[in-house]
Amino acid sequence: MIEMINKTTFAYSPFFLNNEAGFNNYTDSLKIIEKRLTDFFKENNQPYSGKKPHEIEARLNELSLGSIKGETLEGVAAELAEFVINDSINVHSPTCIGHLHCPTLIPAVAAEMIISTLNQSMDSWDQSSTATFIEERLIDWLCTQVGFSDKADGIFTSGGTQSNYMGLLLARDAYCKRVWDIDVQQHGLPTEAKKLRILCSEAAHFTVRKSAAQLGLGEQAVITVKTDSNHRLSIDELNRQLMILEEQDLLPFAVVATCGTTDFGSIDPLHELSAAALENGLWLHVDAAYGGAMILSRDFKELINGIEQADSITVDFHKLFYQPISCGAFLVSDRNSFQYIQHHADYLNPQEDEEEGMVHLVNKSIQTTRRFDALKLWMSLKVVGLDTFAEMIDYTCHLAREVAAKINKAEGFSVLNKNPELNAVVFRYNPEGKSDQLVNLLNKQIQQELLKSGRAFLAKTRFDGQVYLKMTLLNPMTKLEHIEEIIDEIRVLGEMFKMMEE
Numbered sequence: 280m281i282e283m284i285n286k287t288t289f290a291y292s293p294f295f296l297n298n299e300a301g302f303n304n305y306t307d308s309l310k311i312i313e314k315r316l317t318d319f320f321k322e323n324n325q326p327y328s329g330k331k332p333h334e335i336e337a338r339l340n341e342l343s344l345g346s347i348k349g350e351t352l353e354g355v356a357a358e359l360a361e362f363v364i365n366d367s368i369n370v371h372s373p374t375c376i377g378h379l380h381c382p383t384l385i386p387a388v389a390a391e392m393i394i395s396t397l398n399q400s401m402d403s404w405d406q407s408s409t410a411t412f413i414e415e416r417l418i419d420w421l422c423t424q425v426g427f428s429d430k431a432d433g434i435f436t437s438g439g440t441q442s443n444y445m446g447l448l449l450a451r452d453a454y455c456k457r458v459w460d461i462d463v464q465q466h467g468l469p470t471e472a473k474k475l476r477i478l479c480s481e482a483a484h485f486t487v488r489k490s491a492a493q494l495g496l497g498e499q500a501v502i503t504v505k506t507d508s509n510h511r512l513s514i515d516e517l518n519r520q521l522m523i524l525e526e527q528d529l530l531p532f533a534v535v536a537t538c539g540t541t542d543f544g545s546i547d548p549l550h551e552l553s554a555a556a557l558e559n560g561l562w563l564h565v566d567a568a569y570g571g572a573m574i575l576s577r578d579f580k581e582l583i584n585g586i587e588q589a590d591s592i593t594v595d596f597h598k599l600f601y602q603p604i605s606c607g608a609f610l611v612s613d614r615n616s617f618q619y620i621q622h623h624a625d626y627l628n629p630q631e632d633e634e635e636g637m638v639h640l641v642n643k644s645i646q647t648t649r650r651f652d653a654l655k656l657w658m659s660l661k662v663v664g665l666d667t668f669a670e671m672i673d674y675t676c677h678l679a680r681e682v683a684a685k686i687n688k689a690e691g692f693s694v695l696n697k698n699p700e701l702n703a704v705v706f707r708y709n710p711e712g713k714s715d716q717l718v719n720l721l722n723k724q725i726q727q728e729l730l731k732s733g734r735a736f737l738a739k740t741r742f743d744g745q746v747y748l749k750m751t752l753l754n755p756m757t758k759l760e761h762i763e764e765i766i767d768e769i770r771v772l773g774e775m776f777k778m779m780e781e
C-alpha cells in the first residue's frame with residue numbers, strides 16, 4: 280500500500296508544485312484568462328449583449344458540467360468566453376448605471392489574485408498570520424475615518440446584509456442584558472421579546488426586516504417611519520411612532536438610520552437621530568452601505584456628519600469603493616459589544632490563546648472561514664491614492680446633480696429627487712396628459728428595450744405605486760454625453776411605444 284502511494288502520479292497536477300512545471304501552469308493559465316477578458320472588453324463597451332433570460336438558459340444547458348478525462352484550460356476558456364463571459368453584464372461600461380453595482384478597480388482585481396492564491400482564512404491567527412493584522416489595521420483606519428474613538432472596533436463582512444444583521448443582533452442582545460439581565464446567547468429570548476421593536480424609515484433597506492425575522496422578532500418588530508420630501512426619515516414621525524409604541528407598552532430597542540438609501544441615495548438626519556436614540560435609550564445602527572464612501576470624499580464629506588455618534592455602522596466596499604464582490608465592514612463604537620457573539624472552540628480559538636495575546640478574528644465575526652478581502656481595499660487605497668478616490672467619488676456626485684437638473688428641464692420628463700445627495704437619480708418619461716397606467720407601461724418598456732439593445736442598463740423601481748427609472752451613477756467614467764444620449768434614446772423609444780399603445 281505504502282509502495283503504491285509513493286508511486287502514484289496524476290495525469291495532471293492542478294496544484295502549485297515547487298518546480299518549473301507548476302509555475303508555468305500558473306502563469307500560462309493566467310495569460311489565457313487575461314486574453315479572454317481583454318478580448319471581451321475590446322469588443323464590448325456596452326452593458327449587455329441583449330440576450331433574453333430563456334435564450335441564455337437554453338445555451339448554458341448545453342454546456343457539459345464536467346469531464347471524465349479533463350480538458351485543457353485553453354479549451355474551457357474558449358467555451359466560457361462564448362457562453363459565459365460574452366453575455367455577462369459588463370459592469371465596466373459607462374452606461375451600465377442600473378443598480379448599486381460598481382466597476383472594479385484594477386489594483387483590487389490584482390489583489391483578488393493574491394487573496395485566492397494565498398488563500399488565507401481570517402478566522403484564526405494560525406491561518407492568516409499577516410492577514411489578521413492587515414485587516415485589523417484597516418478596521419482601525421475605518422474607525423478613525425468615521426470619527427469613532429479608540430474604543431471602537433470592527434470586522435470585514437460579506438456585505439451590507441451581514442453587517443445590518445450583526446448590528447441588530449448586538450443591539451438586541453445588549454438590550455436583553457441591560458434591561459432584563461438575560462444572556463440571549465445562552466438562554467435564548469425571553470417571552471417579553473415579543474414586544475421588542477426596531478424603527479427605521481420606509482426607505483430603509485429590506486434587510487432590516489429580514490434581520491428582524493432571522494433574529495426571532497418577526498418582521499412585525501420593524502416599525503417604518505415616514506420620510507420627508509427629501510426621502511429622509513422624518514424626526515417628527517419618529518417621535519410620533521415612539522409615543523404610539525409607548526402607549527401600546529411596546530419596547531423599541533434600536534433605530535436604523537440609512538446613510539444613502541438604495542433608491543435615492545438620501546441620508547437620514549444623523550444628528551437628530553442620535554439625539555433621539557440617546558433620549559430613548561435606543562441603539563443607533565447606521566446603514567452606510569452606500570453613503571459610507573463619503574469618508575473618502577472632499578466636497579461631500581459633511582453629508583455624513585453625525586455618523587460618529589452611531590453604536591454600529593455598516594459600510595460596503597463593493598459599492599462606492601469600487602471593490603470586487605464581496606467586500607464590506609461592520610463597525611462598533613465599543614469593542615465590548617462583540618462579547619454577544621463570542622464562542623470559544625477548542626480546535627480554533629481556545630480561551631487560553633486569547634490570554635496569551637493571540638488574535639483570532641472569528642471572535643468578532645458570524646462567519647468562520649472568511650476571505651482576506653481587506654487586502655483588496657488596502658491595495659486600492661495605496662495604488663489609487665486618497666486624492667484620486669476623492670476626485671472620482673466627488674465627480675460622480677457632481678455628475679448626478681448635473682444629470683438631475685438636465686432631466687428635470689427636459690420636456691416630457693420628471694425627476695423625483697431633484698437634489699440628489701449621493702449619485703442616484705430617479706426619474707421617468709412622463710409625456711403630458713397621459714394616464715399613470717400608460718406612463719408606467721412606457722417606462723417599463725423603455726427600460727427593457729434599452730437593455731435589449733445593449734445600449735444602456737438603467738434600473739426600474741416603484742415610488743408611490745408608480746414605475747420610475749433609476750440611474751445609479753457610480754462609474755467615474757460615465758460622462759454627461761453618455762447620459763444625454765440615453766435621454767434622447769428614451770424620448771425616441773417613448774414616442775414609439777406611445778404610438779403603439781394608442
Ligand SMILES: *Cc1c(COP(=O)(O)O)cnc(C)c1O
Pocket residue numbers: 379437438439440441443484486537539540541566567568569595607
Ligand atoms: C446594498 C445595500 C444593502 C445590502 O448590502 P449587500 O452588500 O448587498 O449585502 C443594505 N443597505 C443598503 C442601504 C444598501 O444599499
